[in-house]
Amino acid sequence: MTPAVSVTDLGKDYVLSGETIHALRGVSFDVPLADYISIMGPSGSGKSTLLNVLGCLDRPSSGRFMLSDVDVSQMNDDQRAEIRASRIGFIFQSYNLLPALTVVENIEIPLYYSGQLDPRSRVRCIELAEMVGLGSRLDHRPTQLSGGQQQRVAIARSMVNNPEFILADEPTGNLDTATATEILDLLDRLNRQGRTIIMVTHEHDVAQRTKRAIVLRDGRIVSDERY
Amino acid sequence: MSTLTVWLRTFQLAGKSLWMHPLRSSLTVLGIFIGVSSVIWLLAIGEGIGRAAQEQIASLGAQNIMVRTVKPSGDEFQDSGYGLTRKDYVRLLATVPTLEKVIPIRITTAEFRNHTRVLEGRLVGSTPDYAIVTRLRLDRGRFISDADIEHERNYCVIAAETAQRLFPFGEPVGRQIMINEEFYTVVGVMKPRAPSAGIGGSLAAEEFDRDVYIPITAMWRRIGDMNVVIKPGQFQRDIYEISQLTLRVVDRDSVLPTADVIRSTIEVAHDLPDFAVTVPLELLEQARTTQIMFILFLGLIAAISLVVGGIGIMNIMLATVIERTREVGIRRALGAKKRDITRQFLTESVVLSVTGGALGVLGGLFCGPLTLLARKGFERFLPNQWEVLPALIKTVEPSLIPWSIPLAFTISVLVGIIFGVYPAARAASLDPIEALRHE
Numbered sequence: 037m038t039p040a041v042s043v044t045d046l047g048k049d050y051v052l053s054g055e056t057i058h059a060l061r062g063v064s065f066d067v068p069l070a071d072y073i074s075i076m077g078p079s080g081s082g083k084s085t086l087l088n089v090l091g092c093l094d095r096p097s098s099g100r101f102m103l104s105d106v107d108v109s110q111m112n113d114d115q116r117a118e119i120r121a122s123r124i125g126f127i128f129q130s131y132n133l134l135p136a137l138t139v140v141e142n143i144e145i146p147l148y149y150s151g152q153l154d155p156r157s158r159v160r161c162i163e164l165a166e167m168v169g170l171g172s173r174l175d176h177r178p179t180q181l182s183g184g185q186q187q188r189v190a191i192a193r194s195m196v197n198n199p200e201f202i203l204a205d206e207p208t209g210n211l212d213t214a215t216a217t218e219i220l221d222l223l224d225r226l227n228r229q230g231r232t233i234i235m236v237t238h239e240h241d242v243a244q245r246t247k248r249a250i251v252l253r254d255g256r257i258v259s260d261e262r263y
Numbered sequence: 264m265s266t267l268t269v270w271l272r273t274f275q276l277a278g279k280s281l282w283m284h285p286l287r288s289s290l291t292v293l294g295i296f297i298g299v300s301s302v303i304w305l306l307a308i309g310e311g312i313g314r315a316a317q318e319q320i321a322s323l324g325a326q327n328i329m330v331r332t333v334k335p336s337g338d339e340f341q342d343s344g345y346g347l348t349r350k351d352y353v354r355l356l357a358t359v360p361t362l363e364k365v366i367p368i369r370i371t372t373a374e375f376r377n378h379t380r381v382l383e384g385r386l387v388g389s390t391p392d393y394a395i396v397t398r399l400r401l402d403r404g405r406f407i408s409d410a411d412i413e414h415e416r417n418y419c420v421i422a423a424e425t426a427q428r429l430f431p432f433g434e435p436v437g438r439q440i441m442i443n444e445e446f447y448t449v450v451g452v453m454k455p456r457a458p459s460a461g462i463g464g465s466l467a468a469e470e471f472d473r474d475v476y477i478p479i480t481a482m483w484r485r486i487g488d489m490n491v492v493i494k495p496g497q498f499q500r501d502i503y504e505i506s507q508l509t510l511r512v513v514d515r516d517s518v519l520p521t522a523d524v525i526r527s528t529i530e531v532a533h534d535l536p537d538f539a540v541t542v543p544l545e546l547l548e549q550a551r552t553t554q555i556m557f558i559l560f561l562g563l564i565a566a567i568s569l570v571v572g573g574i575g576i577m578n579i580m581l582a583t584v585i586e587r588t589r590e591v592g593i594r595r596a597l598g599a600k601k602r603d604i605t606r607q608f609l610t611e612s613v614v615l616s617v618t619g620g621a622l623g624v625l626g627g628l629f630c631g632p633l634t635l636l637a638r639k640g641f642e643r644f645l646p647n648q649w650e651v652l653p654a655l656i657k658t659v660e661p662s663l664i665p666w667s668i669p670l671a672f673t674i675s676v677l678v679g680i681i682f683g684v685y686p687a688a689r690a691a692s693l694d695p696i697e698a699l700r701h702e
Contacts, residue, residue, distance in 0.1 A: 121598020
């Protein structure tokens with residue numbers, strides 16, 4: 037069966053003030069459908085670079101990145117935007133909700149860019165808000181919500197396009213332990229429903245809740261183990 | 264997904280973002296508002312002034328040509344006389360076929376008496392057509408007739424104020440007044456007429472309300488060609504036969520060629536520059552040219568204010584882009600293409616400029632009443648300065664040019680686009696990864 041995500045010998049070089057930095061030096065792994073993996077590593081290990089490549093925000097310098105059966109590694113800016121809009125769900129450490137918009141409107145944003153906005157999409161957004169437990173706060177603005185609630189909105193937003201996988205960047209980094217547990221419970225639930233999740237974190241106890249941990253150091257995978 | 268939904272959402276979004284900073288947005292809108300309404304206002308005022316000037320000239324009659332006697336400089340003409348002659352009159356009548364009417368006019372000042380009541384005013388000798396070309400209207404009685412001309416009758420028609428002053432209690436028609444030691448029977452009284460305005464020095468302003476009109480033949484016969492003014496320390500004698508010939512040309516197209524013929528016809532008989540030809544049609548065309556220049560000039564000023572408004576938009580949009588770098592990053596991460604970002608910011612600047620444009624059009628429509636208000640205020644609070652203003656400014660009625668409204672509105676939309684493109688492009692070119700990290 038085709039894995040949801042498959043990277044082969046991925047490399048990424050930067051030129052920073054005349055000096056070439058090898059952020060990724062040949063990273064390969066597959067993520068099967070409905071898997072739940074965490075990517076760990078100290079700062080400077082290439083974690084963020086890998087995240088940007090997996091999120092189609094950046095292009096790898098070498099290697100291949102397959103999203104199901106599509107090679108996205110050589111796509112241009114517009115094509116990658118389309119992939120981001122329709123096949124990847126993003127969850128950020130700092131939630132990244134738009135302050136001018138309500139809960140429902142925030143959830144709706146990816147639909148707007150994937151061209152799926154229609155009169156029924158409002159209903160879907162409300163359903164998602166209810167699923168993450170914010171059914172009573174549909175018209176609130178992000179500033180009227182707690183951090184945990186904002187992250188729930190972000191999770192609902194990441195689901196709205198029914199993406200191939202969810203890419204979460206330190207989703208609990210800004211939250212207290214109790215709230216973090218709630219968020220992780222929510223992610224667990226999504227995974228049990230068959231959603232593929234890739235999470236970047238540097239906290240071991242967070243990583244331990246996933247099914248598999250990949251550890252990076254100096255742009256290489258140093259360990260890849262299943263719990 | 265329907266395009267309509269997307270556009271609807273795009274505008275909704277733009278409105279929302281702008282509403283986040285109401286003061287900032289309204290100040291930007293104000294800039295465009297001022298630009299657009301000043302386009303409409305200045306064009307309306309330019310048109311109003313131009314129209315007033317044209318109406319003044321048109322009131323002289325576009326089909327008319329005036330030939331006036333001009334006193335040459337120096338004293339040596341005191342005895343010989345100067346100006347247009349009866350011979351000129353006859354020759355023009357006989358030799359210029361495109362003339363429909365030739366009206367000789369001789370004007371002097373004189374004293375009019377009714378027993379002990381005395382009034383000094385203009386004594387005008389002319390023909391029946393005089394009333395037509397000067398647009399004088401008869402109040403009662405009749406005007407000078409052809410028979411009066413033929414028989415050189417000592418009849419007169421008096422203007423409204425003359426009648427009022429000489430006959431304050433009785434009916435003047437049928438009574439007699441004394442002019443130059445001779446009696447003239449009043450046969451008609453004119454209605455009051457507003458003074459005609461002078462036009463740029465080539466034609467003096469005229470007042471009509473103290474006039475007395477007599478047949479020109481009677482004037483030549485009974486009063487003669489000499490006009491003597493005796494005042495303390497001054498003795499002045501002028502000899503001239505005709506003050507002015509007003510000529511009506513058969514049609515408008517012949518006016519300019521006829522004017523040339525008249526010039527040369529009179530010129531051959533005159534050694535001195537003692538006459539002047541005024542062609543209202545020429546003036547009218549000059550006035551049109553002047554008006555176009557004027558409107559262009561005012562339009563330029565207004566355009567500058569629109570550009571300033573546009574710079575305001577650009578300024579605000581650039582600030583907005585920097586402020587919302589993170590939003591751009593989020594939107595890009597969630598799947599926005601560069602052109603989606605461009606569209607979003609461009610829509611915002613167009614919404615700003617269109618709002619300003621629409622309000623500006625409304626403001627432009629109130630041009631008339633507001634000008635009136637401004638005039639009243641000026642008159643009341645700065646009466647001295649008001650006094651010295653030229654009449655044209657005191658009385659100008661702005662006249663809305665219909666095409667100025669779509670023009671101003673279109674320009675405002677264009678301003679929004681032109682000044683919005685750069686900030687929008689700048690937003691779109693932000694690197695999504697950098698933008699996401701932006702605090």
